[in-house]
Amino acid sequence: MLDNFGYFWEVVLKGLPYTVYATLGGIAITIVLSVIAGLALLSGSRTVRFISRIYVEGFRGTSELVQLFWIALALPILIGFQLVPLWAGILVLGLNHGAYGAEVVRGAVQSVPKAQVEGAVALNFTPAQRMRRVILPQAFIETLPPFNNLFIQLLKSTALLALVSVPEMTKQAEELRPIFGGQVGVIYLIILVLYFALSVVITFVMRLLERAAARRLGRRPVKHDTLSDPLAGMPVGGSALGGKP
């Protein structure tokens, strides 16, 4: 039964780069849109807030799959221009997760104590300088755990790209299914493991960032339960922090 394992592995791995591109591309767009739309949600201008709100609610409130069909299949008919399926997929992943990320950024900015803003006003920073120099550097750390979740969700959503013929991992598995129908268990187990491995990589990177951010703010390293913490047990520069108890 495991005779074909090597072959399955080989075929599925061919899809891995597409899954990785889609994930990284989607994350990049997500970050950009989250920051823009998140700050727009806090804008002094009602119009700006309104536009951002429409974007956020629009993309959160409709199906990701239908959004994908729209951009990959319907839009080309309407405007006569066909996006490469992978790019269409990345765009949808970014637009969709950026809508969730906007709320993350908004919440993180609002979590910075008002006293920090007032300290910046007392030094006569302009509103833009307050945001750039004081608020965002402190809000950053708050965005990391929710963004970790969001990026993992984005990774898993890349499987949808199979439906617009992007040859990513799930699509590759689909190609195998009609031929090796009896062994779908093994085939899907392989891709489950690969998705899991990728999500562990995402979490690992995000935890590293969180640690670095905590250190920069003079906080103790963030404690995570050992099971889900890929850095658990690793020595950290705790003593160098010397934070006041």
Added chain:
Amino acid sequence: MSSIDATEEPEVGAEATDDSANVMIQFDGVVKQFGDNVVLRELDFSVSPGEFVTLIGPSGSGKTTILRLLMTLEKVNGGTIQVDGEYLSHMYRGDKLVPADEKHLTKVRKRIGMVFQQFNLFPNMNVLQNITEAPIRVLGLPKSDAEERAKDLLDMVGLGEKVTAHPTQLSGGQQQRVAIARALAMRPDVLLLDEVTSALDPELVAGVLNVLKEIASTTDITFLCVTHEMGFAKDVSDRVLMFDQGQIIEDASPDKLFTEPEHERTREFLHAVIDRA
């Protein structure tokens, strides 16, 4: 940039016709309310350049509100505030006085600095950056000049060793001295102190107060200070204002106010504060 020169003289000849040259801070009929809670009722008072004025009064009487109005962290509901003859809360549009916009606030705020009860140091910066960031970004000082000045200020507040420390590595008293240095780095004409030792452990209070005494006696900065440290207030103040229910009920020299207050309310308050200490 010439705009950082804090020694700018008021216009020549201004004092001959206008006594505003001798007024650094001027409150005229200032009203401030939060919802139905009227905190300041038509408050009038003024502070001369270089004067050290201490505000005392019971908790909740509006002392912090006065400082926050001056720092433009709050807006008046009525009346006007002037700093060195310039409207703070308002500005001229043509010859009409209208509420100040952000651009105007930025211009007048330049003259004023504030030290907060909770320090409000920026945790995303080390001690030196806390002090140099505003001079570099706001005043446009070259980094090396800003750092040199910051180090001088840190020496003055006794923290010359802590340049690269992180604020969280410092005691409360040290953090507050950094906050004082940070405010001074902007070369304010007016420095607002809001209970700057209230959040400190008792043994750290004296260090901060000594630094402030030193600054008060060696600079011509105008101070408006809220404190419950009556010994300190008596030592450094030129004038003490007793504040209650949105009004100044007594305005006297520290010697007079602390030894023979005129108002019963002042007497009660001083007793309460001194008993507590």
